[in-house]
Amino acid sequence: xxxxxxxxxxxxxxxxxxxxxxxxxxxxxxxxxxxxxxxxxxxxxxxxxxxxxxxxxxxxxxxxxxxxxxxxxxxxxxxxxxxxxxxxxxxxxxxxxxxxxxxxxxxxxxxxxxxxxxxxxxxxxxxxxxxxxxxxxxxxxxxxxxxxxxxxxxxxxxxxxxxxxxxxxxxxxxxxxxxxxxxxxxxxxxxxxxxxxxxxxxxxxxxxxxxxxxxxxxxxxxxxxxxxxxxxxxxxxxxxxxxxxxxxxxxxxxxxxxxxxxxxxxxxxxxxxxxxxxxxxxxxxxxxxxxxxxxxxxxxxxxxxxxxxxxxxxxxxxxxxxxxxxxxxxxxxxxxxxxxxxxxxxxxxxxxxxxxxxxxxxxxxxxxxxxxxxxxxxxxxxxxxxxxxxxxxxxxxxxxxxxxxxxxxxxxxxxxxxxxxxx
Amino acid sequence: xxxxxxxxxxxxxxxxxxxxxxxxxxxxxxxxxxxxxxxxxxxxxxxxxxxxxxxxxxxxxxxxxxxxxxxxxxxxxxxxxxxxxxxxxxxxxxxxxxxxxxxxxxxxxxxxxxxxxxxxxxxxxxxxxxxxxxxxxxxxxxxxxxxxxxxxxxxxxxxxxxxxxxxxxxxxxxxxxxxxxxxxxxxxxxxxxxxxxxxxxxxxxxxxxxxxxxxxxxxxxxxxxxxxxxxxxxxxxxxxxxxxxxxxxxxxxxxxxxxxxxxxxxxxxxxxxxxxxxxxxxxxxxxxxxxxxxxxxxxxxxxxxxxxxxxxxxxxxxxxxxxxxxxxxxxxxxxxxxxxxxxxxxxxxxxxxxxxxxxxxxxxxxxxxxxxxxxxxxxxxxxxxxxxxxxxxxxxxxxxxxxxxxxxxxxxxxxxxxxxxxx
Numbered sequence: 001x002x003x004x005x006x007x008x009x010x011x012x013x014x015x016x017x018x019x020x021x022x023x024x025x026x027x028x029x030x031x032x033x034x035x036x037x038x039x040x041x042x043x044x045x046x047x048x049x050x051x052x053x054x055x056x057x058x059x060x061x062x063x064x065x066x067x068x069x070x071x072x073x074x075x076x077x078x079x080x081x082x083x084x085x086x087x088x089x090x091x092x093x094x095x096x097x098x099x100x101x102x103x104x105x106x107x108x109x110x111x112x113x114x115x116x117x118x119x120x121x122x123x124x125x126x127x128x129x130x131x132x133x134x135x136x137x138x139x140x141x142x143x144x145x146x147x148x149x150x151x152x153x154x155x156x157x158x159x160x161x162x163x164x165x166x167x168x169x170x171x172x173x174x175x176x177x178x179x180x181x182x183x184x185x186x187x188x189x190x191x192x193x194x195x196x197x198x199x200x201x202x203x204x205x206x207x208x209x210x211x212x213x214x215x216x217x218x219x220x221x222x223x224x225x226x227x228x229x230x231x232x233x234x235x236x237x238x239x240x241x242x243x244x245x246x247x248x249x250x251x252x253x254x255x256x257x258x259x260x261x262x263x264x265x266x267x268x269x270x271x272x273x274x275x276x277x278x279x280x281x282x283x284x285x286x287x288x289x290x291x292x293x294x295x296x297x298x299x300x301x302x303x304x305x306x307x308x309x310x311x312x313x314x315x316x317x318x319x320x321x322x323x324x325x326x327x328x329x330x331x332x333x334x335x336x337x338x339x340x341x342x343x344x345x346x347x348x349x350x351x352x353x354x355x356x357x358x359x360x361x362x363x364x365x366x367x368x369x370x371x372x373x374x375x376x377x378x379x380x381x382x383x384x385x386x387x388x389x390x391x392x393x394x395x396x397x398x399x400x401x402x403x404x405x406x407x408x409x410x411x412x413x414x415x416x417x418x419x420x421x422x423x
Numbered sequence: 424x425x426x427x428x429x430x431x432x433x434x435x436x437x438x439x440x441x442x443x444x445x446x447x448x449x450x451x452x453x454x455x456x457x458x459x460x461x462x463x464x465x466x467x468x469x470x471x472x473x474x475x476x477x478x479x480x481x482x483x484x485x486x487x488x489x490x491x492x493x494x495x496x497x498x499x500x501x502x503x504x505x506x507x508x509x510x511x512x513x514x515x516x517x518x519x520x521x522x523x524x525x526x527x528x529x530x531x532x533x534x535x536x537x538x539x540x541x542x543x544x545x546x547x548x549x550x551x552x553x554x555x556x557x558x559x560x561x562x563x564x565x566x567x568x569x570x571x572x573x574x575x576x577x578x579x580x581x582x583x584x585x586x587x588x589x590x591x592x593x594x595x596x597x598x599x600x601x602x603x604x605x606x607x608x609x610x611x612x613x614x615x616x617x618x619x620x621x622x623x624x625x626x627x628x629x630x631x632x633x634x635x636x637x638x639x640x641x642x643x644x645x646x647x648x649x650x651x652x653x654x655x656x657x658x659x660x661x662x663x664x665x666x667x668x669x670x671x672x673x674x675x676x677x678x679x680x681x682x683x684x685x686x687x688x689x690x691x692x693x694x695x696x697x698x699x700x701x702x703x704x705x706x707x708x709x710x711x712x713x714x715x716x717x718x719x720x721x722x723x724x725x726x727x728x729x730x731x732x733x734x735x736x737x738x739x740x741x742x743x744x745x746x747x748x749x750x751x752x753x754x755x756x757x758x759x760x761x762x763x764x765x766x767x768x769x770x771x772x773x774x775x776x777x778x779x780x781x782x783x784x785x786x787x788x789x790x791x792x793x794x795x796x797x798x799x800x801x802x803x804x805x806x807x808x809x810x811x812x813x814x815x816x817x818x819x820x821x822x823x824x825x826x827x828x829x830x831x832x833x834x835x836x837x838x839x840x841x842x843x844x845x846x
Contacts, residue, residue: 019446023442357716
């Protein structure tokens with residue numbers, strides 16, 4: 001069972017928004033056994049939309065379109081699909097009422113633009129949108145299905161989960177795809193590849209391995225196509241159990257596990273807590289920890305000590321050490337971690353201090369230099385890393401590395417886990 | 424001058440990564456007058472790659488491919504392009520040396536996998552990659568250009584800026600596209616559309632208006648195609664000057680302006696500073712402020728007061744008020760904003776406290792309820808908003824709204840800017 005995704009909108013092609021819808025749809029459909037064959041992004045214009053839909057229909061059974069359904073003049077998806085399927089636009093009373101209700105709820109005028117949202121191609125199946133004013137539309141054509149949905153991610157997601165997937169499952173019978181992904185951290189791709197080469201060669205022929213690298217976080221995905229689900233799941237579980245023997249501290253979890261979810265799960269298991277003291281990461285470590293539901297069970301809070309005065313007054317860093325060693329130094333990182341642990345009462349304090357860039361570096365401490373520290377109930381571990389020259393990347397990498405350093409302590413890795421890092 | 428982008432990788436189709444490369448390439452090429460006609464994502468397999476490249480060549484003059492150039496077995500782009508263009512793979516000594524140097528620098532073994540990065544299709548132009556081991560490759564075919572680049576965003580960006588764009592400008596002569604985008608905040612799309620309808624109708628015929636909505640942040644883009652650049656720029660500037668008269672406090676800036684860059688610029692102009700006290704936003708406001716270079720000129724730091732004990736001990740929130748009113752309340756938000764202003768010495772303190780969800784709501788304070796406050800040298804302004812049920816969205820919206828509330832104070836909007844919000 002093959003599907004294609006078409007995202008429609010000039011704003012995607014000129015790069016004013018990043019298309020996050022496709023990744024979400026890809027994940028969601030894959031989990032149900034529907035494989036995405038291609039993703040296509042085209043402009044808000046009739047010809048590219050028609051060509052993209054026709055091309056997708058020539059290759060796939062399901063074509064999911066997002067975008068171009070707004071009330072304004074530059075949105076043309078609905079009119080174009082109506083033209084393709086020789087349907088005229090008619091007012092749908094249910095949608096009309098929904099738009100009227102939503103505009104009233106939001107105290108927005110129920111004007112002509114909003115009312116045009118209730119026009120739908122006659123003969124399509126309307127998928128009511130309880131979160132917005134543009135409904136989804138379901139077309140059937142020569143045994144294939146075309147669905148048009150709004151581009152607003154939240155509205156699209158609710159439509160897919162509540163309406164599109166159940167309808168697809170009724171309409172088609174799906175082949176089985178089994179995926180599982182191990183998330184590794186701390187090894188460069190070529191090192192990882194070499195270290196697991198024998199394991200890879202010994203994999204059953206039915207399993208396909210893919211490397212999915214992103215910065216220091218390399219995911220190893222095993223897939224089995226058109227196989228018995230139970231057998232494939234057992235084979236994949238066995239293969240990953242063997243992999244854990246080879247890389248005991250570099251696998252942080254499976255599926256959608258992240259450094260922050262791994263750390264959160266370990267803290268929760270142990271009934272422990274963490275607090276953050278951030279300089280160069282500027283709140284990003286706290287943000288990543290608190291993006292997860294339930295973070296309040298183990299995250300107490302933190303201090304973003306951007307100015308040195310804040311390092312001194314809130315975290316109790318000695319001004320003399322700051323003066324002598326500079327803010328980007330081992331003793332300052334250690335003192336920040338210990339300070340935030342002390343003032344919040346958390347089990348662990350974690351700290352970052354570095355030069356995010358693009359300016360502010362020196363010969364001795366170039367841009368990208370970051371000191372990190374973890375204060376535990378018994379000791380404080382510090383680590384220096386030198387990343388690159390890109391501010392956003394330095395912030396992300398420092399955030400990831402301090403979370404990983406905490407994870408390695410929580411796992412009880414030998415030598416504080418420092419031996420597990422090779423990149 | 425039309426280009427197409429092809430991003431190659433199973434990880435994109437199964438949604439394990441979001442394709443951010445395309446948006447960046449779209450922005451960068453547009454600024455040089457190259458229009459992106461289509462973006463296509465295909466899997467790491469020869470047939471889809473060949474079809475996508477051939478289809479793109481049938482429509483566009485330039486085809487930019489990213490991804491599938493890693494050293495591991497599942498990466499097939501290089502072999503597929505060599506096959507398409509009837510070239511054999513040969514070792515490139517310059518790339519070989521670069522891979523040797525990079526692996527040495529990173530203390531990584533110079534193994535067979537790495538060495539295979541030095542194999543390139545004979546006859547293509549190699550674009551050396553100073554940031555990684557996979558080089559870019561430039562192919563010319565019947566007057567058109569195909570470029571293959573690694574999928575790692577940073578490596579791809581450096582290749583495009585340093586090598587691909589200069590080569591394209593030599594190879595082709597470009598038509599002129601002029602874009603400018605005004606960033607509005609605080610008005611729902613239909614309200615905005617109605618309020619600017621007369622302005623829109625009065626636009627010169629050569630200007631094309633597009634709405635680019637994303638949550639509460641709606642961008643209005645004016646474009647002119649195939650026109651004299653100077654005339655188009657003047658027309659666009661004049662149109663936006665007229666728009667500013669209609670929406671004086673809802674336009675936060677132009678181009679890539681964001682709430683945080685607008686706030687940063689205003690603070691810097693005024694020689695003032697800000698500090699953050701975050702509960703439900705968990706550090707995201709500080710993170711967004713510090714993602715910008717130069718943030719240390721106006722951002723002093725902040726407290727993430729996730730646990731109530733941290734609100735009391737670090738920010739001085741009265742435990743009695745916390746008990747009586749609850750953490751999500753006007754007096755707690757006000758006290759947090761005033762507290763962080765006091766302890767850091769910043770000109771402004773900004774605070775958020777709310778229920779991010781998915782759980783923790785009540786009938787009186789449903790999930791998505793957020794109190795925000797700005798403490799200025801003379802007064803404290805508070806605002807309650809009720810967002811939705813999605814944690815990540817609540818965090819982002821609360822972060823955006825507190826930044827906007829500060830922006831409105833810095834702009835001197837009448838009635839604290841509260842009249843400018845309608846959504």
